[in-house]
Every structure is written in C-alpha cells, then in structure tokens.
Amino acid sequence: MWFINFLKSSIGKKYIMATSGLLLVLFLCTHVFGNGAIYISSKAFQGYADALHSLPMLVFIFSISLLVIILAHVCIGLILFWQNREVSKSRYAVEVDIVQEKNSIAAKTMPYSGLFILLFLLVHISGFTFGPEDVPVSEHVKELFSGFFYGVFYLAGFAALALHLSHGFWSMLQTFGVNHPRFNCLIGTLTYIVPLFFLIAFAGIPLYFMTGLGANY
Amino acid sequence: MSTIDLTLQIWRQKNSDSLGNFETYTLNGISTDMSFLEMLDVLNEQLTKEGKEPVAFDHDCREGICGQCGSVVNGVAHGPEKEVTLCQLHMRNFKTGDKLVIEPFRSRAFPIKRDLLVDRSAFDRIIQSGGYVSVNTGGVPDGNTIPIPSQVAELAMDAAACIGCGACVASCPNGAAMLFTSAKVSQLALLPQGDSERKKRALAMVETMDKEGFGNCTNHKACEAVCPKAISIRNIARLNREYAKAIFTEG
Ligand code: HEM
Ligand code: FES
Numbered sequence: 001m002w003f004i005n006f007l008k009s010s011i012g013k014k015y016i017m018a019t020s021g022l023l024l025v026l027f028l029c030t031h032v033f034g035n036g037a038i039y040i041s042s043k044a045f046q047g048y049a050d051a052l053h054s055l056p057m058l059v060f061i062f063s064i065s066l067l068v069i070i071l072a073h074v075c076i077g078l079i080l081f082w083q084n085r086e087v088s089k090s091r092y093a094v095e096v097d098i099v100q101e102k103n104s105i106a107a108k109t110m111p112y113s114g115l116f117i118l119l120f121l122l123v124h125i126s127g128f129t130f131g132p133e134d135v136p137v138s139e140h141v142k143e144l145f146s147g148f149f150y151g152v153f154y155l156a157g158f159a160a161l162a163l164h165l166s167h168g169f170w171s172m173l174q175t176f177g178v179n180h181p182r183f184n185c186l187i188g189t190l191t192y193i194v195p196l197f198f199l200i201a202f203a204g205i206p207l208y209f210m211t212g213l214g215a216n217y
Numbered sequence: 218m219s220t221i222d223l224t225l226q227i228w229r230q231k232n233s234d235s236l237g238n239f240e241t242y243t244l245n246g247i248s249t250d251m252s253f254l255e256m257l258d259v260l261n262e263q264l265t266k267e268g269k270e271p272v273a274f275d276h277d278c279r280e281g282i283c284g285q286c287g288s289v290v291n292g293v294a295h296g297p298e299k300e301v302t303l304c305q306l307h308m309r310n311f312k313t314g315d316k317l318v319i320e321p322f323r324s325r326a327f328p329i330k331r332d333l334l335v336d337r338s339a340f341d342r343i344i345q346s347g348g349y350v351s352v353n354t355g356g357v358p359d360g361n362t363i364p365i366p367s368q369v370a371e372l373a374m375d376a377a378a379c380i381g382c383g384a385c386v387a388s389c390p391n392g393a394a395m396l397f398t399s400a401k402v403s404q405l406a407l408l409p410q411g412d413s414e415r416k417k418r419a420l421a422m423v424e425t426m427d428k429e430g431f432g433n434c435t436n437h438k439a440c441e442a443v444c445p446k447a448i449s450i451r452n453i454a455r456l457n458r459e460y461a462k463a464i465f466t467e468g
Pocket of ligand 2: 277278282283284285287302303304
C-alpha cells in the first residue's frame, strides 16, 4: 500500500510533520482571533464563547480533528527524534556550530520546544476545556491569570511556541518543496513575522491581566 | 616561502572492529604552499622513517573533482575554508602553533575502515538503485537538437557538481543523505533524458537511502554549509516535490 510506504519513508514522515504543523498554525490563526475579543471587552469575549458553544457539533468535530492532528505531529515528531538519536550517537571530539544562523538554536531544540508546548497544552486544556462549568469563561480567564505563576507559565509556553515556529515555519515550506530564490526573502521575513505575531497576540493576554491593564475588563 | 609548525591529533583505528583512539604528532617546517594532503604525506613519511604505521586516508585526483578525500578538521568537514575539498585546502589557512584535530567522517551509514578511511559504498548503492538513465540516448547529440532552457541546464549542472564526498552526511546532525540524494535526483529530473524515469528514480533512491541507515532530514542546513561544491538545499526541496509526486501516482 502506497500510504504505508509513504509513512515508512523519511520524506513521508516529514510531510506528515509539515502538514500537521500547517494545520496547527491555521488553527492558531482562528484561535488568536477568537481570543483577541478579550482585548475588546469581557462581553465581546463571552459573546464569542457563547456563539461558539451554540454549535456543539462544530466544536466536537474540530476538537476531534485537532486531537488527531496533534497526536500525528507529536508521535511522528518523537519517532523522528528517536531515529535520529540512533544515527548520531558517536560524533566528533571537536564540536563547532557549522550553521551560523541565528535560528539554528530553534532547529536544534525542536523536540524540546515541542514537548514544552505539549505540557502547556495539557495544562491549558485542563484549565479551560475541562474547567469549572458554573463560572463563565470570561471571568475564569481573569481568575486564572491573576495567579502570578499561572501567567508566567503561559508566557513561557508562548515563548516556546515562538521558538518552535521560528524554525518550523521555514522548515515546513522547505519540506513542502517551496524553496525558490524569488520567494526565499519573503519566506525568511514571514519566518520572523509569524512567530512574533503569535507571541505578541497570545502573550499579551496574560500580560494584560498581570500588569493590571485589564482591571476594567 | 614561509613554514609553520603544527601539532596534529589524528584518529587511529586498525580496522572497523577495533576501538580506535587519538594519537598526537608534532610536525615542523610545513610549507604554507602545501595542500592539506601533502602535509599528511609529510607526516606519513616521518612515521614510516620512525618505523610506525602511516595514517590511512582516501584521495585520488587531488584537484577537487573526484570526491575521494575528506576528513573532519577541528570539527568541520573538509576544514575551515569554504567550498573546497580537503585536497584543495592549503596550509596557508593555518599558523604556527595550531593544533589540528583530524577525524574521519562519522555516520552510522559510513563505517570506518581504517584511520581516516571510511566506507562510503552506501552512496554507490543509492546511485545503483536509480541514479542513471536507462533509455538509449545514442551518441553525442548535435548541439541544440534537444532544446533545454539555459536556466534549467544551469540548475542541472549545479546539481551535477556533487562529487559524492560525503561531507553532507558527516556534518548532518542526523547523518542524513538528503543533499547527496537530492543532487543526484535533481540532475536527472531536470533534463529531458532523465524525465521518463523520474518517478521510479525518486522512489527507488529514497527507499535505498532510508534502508542504508541514513537519518531523517530536519532542515538544519549543515550539509549546505560544508559542501565543497556549494550544492544548495533547494535540491532537497526539489527531491521532496519529486518524491511526493511519485508516491501519490506510482508509489
Ligand atoms: C500548536 C502547536 C504546534 C505547532 C503550531 C507546531 C508547528 C510545527 C511546524 C510548522 C513544524 C515544521 C514541520 C517541518 O519541519 O516540516 C514543526 C516541527 C516539529 N514539531 Fe511542532 N508544532 C506544535 C506542537 C508540537 C508538539 C506538541 C511537539 C511535541 C513533541 C512538536 C514537535 C515537533 C518536532 C520534533 C518537529 C521537528 C520535525 C523535524 O524537523 O523533522 N510540535 N512543528
Ligand atoms: S582527492 Fe579528489 S577531490 Fe580531493
């Protein structure tokens, strides 16, 4: 079966990483705009949440799809990580950084930044998706982020996401075969802009409450 | 003519089964006009005179075109100068008092045979599985009988510049052979002579590459940075496209 061969091959696994990565990025785009309502007012945010949950079927289908995508991304990512550790066990007496680009740190730490995002996701989902049912979510946000450590943990999670994407975004396009001198400059710029956008938009939310800007929220 | 004095720390290993260790040698009065391999020749002459085993290393053309030479010098495959093979690296890149740590190319798919000699026959098996054109192309064609846009011809030539030295594998944190395989797939896929077999080729060469024990690419770009022929990772992107097209239609 061709799909099994595809999954078994090194390039096939990379395609799964890139495709699931792209879908996760697209999900983040919708998520960031929904959460952006917090910056407007607690009413706007609660309105968005209520509108979303008046469509339980949609929420259910999206949650299951996301679960499958994340599982694929995490499992294949970890398989690649273990396989590659096997290959490069013995290496050189002198170690130097051959790739002198700034984002080579991001490339080296992909599995670690990824695992931290996973930890973040677990905390995030248990806090919100499976949070208290009697408190409206717009108040629950304020409650959770009034805890200092909770806020700091969220900031760290978003920093890990930005790090992950500062290699991942470019890497995804390279895996898809998008590498052309005409577009490489644009891709390079986007690889800065995309992670930065998510960092500012997401990290702004805990900061909004932690700094007291959201006092009248 | 200026000369330099060096301390060499070289990986010595009897055969693929033995453990191996570093040996330290001092080498004085090396002309800065010498190539790196000529410097090793001087060392070997000195070792032979002392009744010791000379250091085994691969080499053939010594002009940067055959792809036989290659070692890791102070952590960098083919040494500190960009876009040159070890045989074309000159001693003027070093100065008196330098300590050079010389190691073989290391990777699971490249077992060490002796000292700095490694077995790169895995590359040959990748080529055997698809790096050829089996249609009969006849004798040398007349100029311009097969029209090929010059941009495409240039891209094919850039890929064909790969000499198969293995520096990409040796430097890849995952020991992946994507740069090599992608160059070989690209050089044929871009040209009309290679077009009829391009899907079969991409599938077969990637399958052999995986079977030989090379790692998975994580787009680190270390391969491109050390390649003595400046092969671009644009070829890897092309290989990814070729492979996807092939597996979805003929896989
Ligand atoms: C919302 C969360 C996430 C997003 C948006 C995301 C996005 C991406 C993207 C775009 C790539 C590049 C794909 C490629 O190299 O072709 C990638 C690679 C990777 N991701 Fe994630 N990721 C997320 C979560 C995770 C998690 C939870 C893990 C857990 C282990 C993880 C592990 C990895 C690894 C190991 C790679 C590198 C794969 C390779 O280079 O071969 N990621 N990610
Ligand atoms: S000996 Fe031929 S390339 Fe170096």
